[in-house]
Amino acid sequence: MLDSQIKNCFIAPDNQNREQVEIIFDNIIKQILNYLCNADNFPPYPPLKIFAASDFSIPEAGFSLSQIQNNLALLFQHSMNPSSSKYIGHMDSISNIYAILGEMIAAAINNNMLSLEMSPFLTQLEYALIREFCDLFGLPRTSGGVITSGGSLANLQALVVARNETLKLNNGNLTNLRQTPVILCSEIAHASVAKAAMLIGIGSENVIKITVNSNFQMDVLDLKQKVMEYFTTEYIPIAIVATAGTTVTGSIDNLSEIAAIAKEHNIWLHIDAIYGGALVFGGERRHLLNGIEFADSISFNPQKWLYVAKTSSMVLFRNFSSMVSNFRITAPYMKEQEDFINLGEITIQGSHNAEILKLWLSLLAIGKDGYHQLIEYGYVLTNICLTEIKHCDYLQLVMEPQTNICCFKIKLTNYEDDFINSKLHDYLLQNGFFVSLPRFQGQLCLRMVLLNPFSSKNVIKSCFSLIDKFYNQHHVKGN
Amino acid sequence: MLDSQIKNCFIAPDNQNREQVEIIFDNIIKQILNYLCNADNFPPYPPLKIFAASDFSIPEAGFSLSQIQNNLALLFQHSMNPSSSKYIGHMDSISNIYAILGEMIAAAINNNMLSLEMSPFLTQLEYALIREFCDLFGLPRTSGGVITSGGSLANLQALVVARNETLKLNNGNLTNLRQTPVILCSEIAHASVAKAAMLIGIGSENVIKITVNSNFQMDVLDLKQKVMEYFTTEYIPIAIVATAGTTVTGSIDNLSEIAAIAKEHNIWLHIDAIYGGALVFGGERRHLLNGIEFADSISFNPQKWLYVAKTSSMVLFRNFSSMVSNFRITAPYMKEQEDFINLGEITIQGSHNAEILKLWLSLLAIGKDGYHQLIEYGYVLTNICLTEIKHCDYLQLVMEPQTNICCFKIKLTNYEDDFINSKLHDYLLQNGFFVSLPRFQGQLCLRMVLLNPFSSKNVIKSCFSLIDKFYNQHHVKGN
Structure with a gap:
């Protein structure tokens, strides 16, 4: 009842169209490798071409393989080229081969990280690797976390949990508060902190900026003073956000000193280690992260210095069960399991793909x-x-x-x-x-x-x- | 200075290791196709095997290709198998071939949807395809939207904008409100609505549940009554959420009647068309979506009935510029462009991968x-x-x-x-x-x-x- 052209857009499970499938795979992969194996022959950054809307119209009938390849040729010609050895512009790294293949495998098997039922192997894999990263960062055995699609989501989830925990909001209702919650972070903290404040109902104006020193690290004296200033009957700090690897200069805050202040005043400490977190593999450089083990939450992006394709991020919590009780929204139609909390109930995302797979393969290969x-x-x-x-x-x-x-x-x-x-x-x-x-x-x-x-x-x-x-x-x- | 084994985990841009790269690609792709072309020979759902943490340890030295393939064999054996023709269990579809390859290409070129500068072709592609979907749903020319990593993020962004617009919160601060905001939705609306309410500071208890009729559609009379009940000096409805394709039964609410109520009371109408939105391509079935053109926002997931690999979602807004003014958080270090607002500033995510690519290729091929x-x-x-x-x-x-x-x-x-x-x-x-x-x-x-x-x-x-x-x-x- 389906045209064979449409059927051949899918891999038949009964080995009916392997030959056609292989032709598509071979041709497109050859085209990708022709580009990537010769990325130095393309400019690291092409001149911006403005396309017409009609260049991207959805066709009535499906295109042939060669028409699709013509469109891919345009894509390669007009895209950013981080694979060039002369591309040294952003924190966007080249992806390692196994991350590229891992992303394809995740799409091919299309398991759903929503629940253990829908991703039996991969949910276990995510729990296990998150456990290893908690250990690498020096968090205690009570810790745990989740993979998120990008660092902004990791910071957002950490700040939601910090808000709910600090204000004892078990369902997140801010409207009966007597105090205004504030977030304290360095003046050069990532924009996702202000975005999270807006999203979670605190307001970006209630992100209190701490000055930086000449190395663009948070000024600890200014932090102390601001904590005192905002710990009043009118205000309540819900988190201090320290940064390990700022966006522009890669500066790492003095995590131990900041942790001492957070502990003294019993304020949630979130460490945005989205860039610098890779230094857990840094050997003699690992000491730059000293103090990270005191964090209540940590965000980290393998998609940067671990050469995993975007997105690859995680948010870790010192106390996993407290995170769960402060965050979990159950879906009654989802199958319950005894030993694994369904990841869809404890992430901002619900159904999501197996981002963990490309990270796992990268860790295995490298x-x-x-x-x-x-x-x-x-x-x-x-x-x-x-x-x-x-x-x-x-x-x-x-x-x-x-x-x-x-x-x-x-x-x-x-x-x-x-x-x-x-x-x-x-x-x-x-x-x-x-x-x-x-x-x-x-x-x-x-x-x-x-x-x-x-x-x-x-x-x-x-x-x-x-x-x-x-x-x-x-x-x-x-x- | 790098071991050649490590260098060969990457595609060299000067054509130095093409042979080794091809061996890896060929072997792993053969393994994937051996599985997918014969998916009917594997159970649609394997018995759950519980792994030990040590099965997933990060090795000291990188693994060989064959060791990695052994791990992939385990993955295939113990994963959900939606490619089987006997898998008819969830809204998790088989991915079409071009979506699988598209996800790999996105990972291979690793462009960043954060900004036009970092994804010059793909940002334009996203704007163009979003425009086409707005047209398909019947939204006016003022409309626009963004791709999100999953439907929960699409619903979340819609409800944040509805909150900011209704309450005139230009930076999202809820703490000085006089009225308690509520969200009205059907009692079988997706759990992501309650999750969004918790996240954005309204609280899941302030999601007001409307009863359903025998077809599991929102009862319009109950909606009318609840709107009156909650439009008081104490409460203010920030959105009505209608569903086009409920999670369990695929029911589609009576969108036109709900739209009339929303319009009469000037309440934001969000339509969760995450599943049913695919009916824009439904020909004689398209009428099931009648009324969707009145929405203030629509969420839709190509990752389901359009056979695109997870995640593939979008959120569309009737008035794009109002969405931008209610949502945008600027990142001062990002390059500004005249004609394209950087997508990282108007999505919950910042840096993110080119999910649009697999959708585009799927639309072209099918x-x-x-x-x-x-x-x-x-x-x-x-x-x-x-x-x-x-x-x-x-x-x-x-x-x-x-x-x-x-x-x-x-x-x-x-x-x-x-x-x-x-x-x-x-x-x-x-x-x-x-x-x-x-x-x-x-x-x-x-x-x-x-x-x-x-x-x-x-x-x-x-x-x-x-x-x-x-x-x-x-x-x-x-x-």
Whole structure:
């Protein structure tokens, strides 16, 4: 009753169309590998092409394989290319092969992380790996957590639980409060904290910003003062959010000192380790996370420094059963199990795909040693950048990096800074390098994120040669 | 500086390791196809095996390809198998081939839907396809929306915007309210509505349940009464949530009548069309969605009846610019663009993967005609079930299906009902069929979701033969 063309859009379970399926798989995978195995032949960042709505119309009849491949060719040509060794622009890493395949397998078997019934193997896998990450971060045996589709959801869930726990709201009703809840975080905390405050009914204006020191870490004295200021009959702090790896500079707050303040005042401590959490595999760098073991909740994204395809995030709680009692919304039609709480009842998401699978395969393929090597390699590249920056008297380092991120700028007068650095950014792009250009503390700076295992010493050095050439041509020689 | 074993976990951009990459791809894809092309040789649902934590330990050194394949073999053996033609248990469909490949491509190029800068092609694609879905649902040109990772996030975002718009909360602060906000929905609305109420600070106790009629549609008279009851100086309704395709029976509320009530009282109307929204491609079935064009917001999941791998969801708003002003949290470090608002600023998620890609490829490959065929085929299978059920005097239909879901039970006395239906469920499972067994309105029933394009007439008939055999063996013949 179905056209065979439609049936052949699916894999028949009775081995009826394997030949056709293999043709589709072979052709599209060849096209993907032709692109990715030669990513250095494509610009790290293409010029922006504006498409017409009609370019994306849903057709009446299905397209042939070759028509679909033509569309994919457009996609590859006009997309960001983080696989290029000259892409050193954002915290968006290249995905490892097993993460790519893992995402495909998850889609192919389409199990549902909503419940143990609908993902019997994968729910157990998620519980087991979350347990290992809790151990790696030094949380006690009472801890546990869930995988979330992105770091904003991880921070959101942590702050919902902190709110419900602090205010004793077992069903989340804020409307009869006598005190205004506030969240304390550094002035450069991620925007997802303000977003979470808006979402959970606290309001983004009640996110209290703590100043930062010259390394862009939370100023602990200012935190102490603000805690006193907001612990009144009018206000109640529901969480302190510390950051381990800020968005622009990768700064790591002094977690131990912040934890001591949180403990003294009995305030929930959430640590946003979305970027820096990877340092659990950092060997001699692990100490940068000292104090993280005191957190009430931790968010962490393998999708960044662990080279897992987006999204791959988790939120961990010091006390799993308390998280469950503060968060769980049961679905009466779901099958109950004795030993595993259905993940759909304790995540913001309900039905969701098996993001855990690509993380698991990545961990199996790369191992703890491999991740240690990759993290160390990031520091090696960072040190090469640092040497280059310090070698140029016209470049100013924004701060001494704690992780694998270098921020710097050509330093002139304040007025000209933004103009010249923006011009340098364009010049690098035209010459095949993509670095990012965030506005930070009111000024534009160049930012290199040294994540790519194929960004060699030579790649970095040739980028700085270009910077030198730009400076000599456009500035010192007059313009 | 990196071991070659670690480097070979990535695709080198200079064509250095294509041979090794192809070996990994070929082997794993062969393993996947060996499983999926023969899915009928595996049970639709395996017996639950409980694993030890040590089965999932993170190794010190990375595993070889064959060790990884051994782990994948375990995964396939112990997972839910929705590809089996005898899997007719949940709204979890088989993924079409292009959705499977699309998910892999999204992971391979790892673009970030956070901003136009980080996904130049894919951000435009998302805007364009969302526009088309707005048109398909009959929303005006002012409308727009975003892709979300699952339906719970879609409902959550709609209710946050409804809350902010109704209460004029431009930063989401609920703590100075004089009235208690409430949400009105049917008593069988999805659990994500209660979850959203908890998350956004309204509290799940302030979700007001409207009774349902014998077709499990919202009782419009009860809705009218409850609206009057809760429109007081003490309470304020922030949204009516109607459902187009309920979780257990697939019932579609009378959207036009509900819309009239919402309009009369100026209450935000959210339509949860997560399941039934696919009927926009339903041709002669499209009328079931009549009235959806009056919604202020609509949530819809292609991950169900459009055969796209999880997650694939969207939330659409009648007035996009008002949604933006009620929701947007800007990230100062993100590059601003003139014509496209960065998607990370107007979604609950920030950085997220290109879920739009697998939806686009699915729409291209299957087309509007193909989806119409697939939906019609679901009704054909449903009618075969219906005939069988009506043919058996010991089976009771829970309701006449509006969509492709049949719920029924063996009808005895109330006390024995649950026991015998649960036994029947087990019997079918042991004989290679998986149907679900939800508890609904206090009683267990059998539920068939006729989504699988390979569940033929013969498959359905042999399932009912088994039911007949069970009834004759275990009940009438005494037990």
